[in-house]
Amino acid sequence: MSDGKVVIIKRKKKAAHEAHGGSWKVAYADFVTAMMAFFLLLWLLAMVSPEKKMALSDYFQNFSLFKEQTAGGGKTILPEKTGVLPGQAPSMKSAVPSSPGATSTRKQVSPGELAERMKESIHRRLHYLKDQVLVDTVEGGVRVQITDLEGSLMFASGSDVPSEKAVRILELVSENIRDVDNKIAIEGHTDAAPFTSGKITNWELSTARASAARRILEKNGIDPNRIARVVGYADQELLIKENPLDPRNRRISIILINQAPQAVSLPENLPPAKPIGTERVTPSTLPIKQK
Template sequence: MSEAVRKVIIKKVRKKHGERHHSGSWKVAYADFVTAMMAFFLLLWLLSMVSTEKRAVMAEYFKNFSLFKESGKTFQPGSAFVITDHIKKAELKPENVAMSLKKALGRKGAGQQGKAPGTGQEEALMEHLRVDAVDGGVRIQIIDREGSPMFQLGSAEPTEKCREIIAAVAEVIRDQDARVAVEGHTDAAPFRGDQITNWELSTSRASAARRMLESSGLDPARVARVVGYADTDLLVKLNPKDPQNRRISIILLQPGTGGAALAELKKEIPGSMQPQMPAAVAAKRAPADEAPDREQSARQALQEKKAAMKKKKRDVMGLWD
């Protein structure tokens, strides 16, 4: 045959393609990463908007959190007034105490009138309160306003508004560890006759405030002292008869401080409710024919000097003679 039979050869070739780009799985991982970063920066932004005291409460809450312990505690401002033990023992600060007082007054006003908290009644009651820091603690002052006294005129009988404010104060301070000192102050308006003076009145009002605190839940063992100062320490010195000079001071001493100062003050004032009599008054009451010797005179002068220095500087508890 002239033509040879051609053999058909079938060649199978496998085409090599470029490496696949892992399809779309990398996009899922990248999206997860971006979402996590967004959540992280959003958390940082939210934390920067929270006040310092609220951040401290949140930190304490999560520091001691456990699934196996009692739950239900909260740190939100609008929630029920529940404080854990480690928050109760936190450092006393005037802003924290003032905020707690405002909330307590709002809750009491809402409970009595059947209204929601924050109706404005607490603002009116807060006008009678001043909270400031003293060495080693915090002082809460309950002051009179023009036409709105805390006690009946010339007596230690508290008004209904005073009872409400002191009940709110007791609610705030009863779970603290701080010792409590109660002071009574009056204005410079004198009494007619010699039956009662501002010394007796200020001491009686301080004792009445102590009784109201204890009846509202304050542990009596935490009361360090109750004393009246009459008109010797005016709040408005330029106007001795200003209503704001009539006030009750409740001083909270930070735990672990002020023990020595308290012991010293108790030595100077025998009895927790006995006001210290000025040296000048004591000298007038001494018999005319009994002149003190030089040593006694020097001792009295030294005591007067110490009293003046303490009144300017204040002691650790914020109490002064």
């Protein structure tokens, strides 16, 4: 200090940090929740079957006037039953009343044109069910067959209660044939598996299913006077003769009969039809337990 210099020491005073807030935690929690929901959605979409995806797509893309369907837990358009009733049930009144001039508004359509219209409608509206609907022209008219597939039944096992798929197909068929003048024949068919109980047989079951199909057609605007015949063939007219237990033998056939001056007669020995979207029918080699 003899030289007289003054030493000045500057000390930087550190300001105290402000208290940290917790708002960032809320934002982070929202982000994590959103990401969890996103990946959960991706997982759920991966678990949905292609059939359900097509049904969901069809629901939003195609408008339908028919809102009453047999969804799980919903109401069915048919009366509830606890079992199969032998014979035919009484006719239900048509949901669309027929006016006196209704017949005059119908038109004659060629079998080929009607079949193509039906195929196009099924491709557009019920693409995911096209393998279970067979449409072809036969001697005497146009034939539409609604068949079972393994794991996809048109009727509950051993019953005449139609599934939601059967109702949707029959509604679409009604929509396409409502404006034509052809008489209609409805046939019920089963496979060759017999019933273990002696209460009913395949004859009663096939007839009851044909009558159930008739009721749906009439409910959706088909004039009851156009119904020429409702019959059950049991397992006597197999679609897949090589395999009597093939699920496709369980089917409903709807035949649009060509009008002629003479009395209407149903064609016999009709050839097998091909499913829409396939080239040939291959018999299943697996044993079928359901009817």
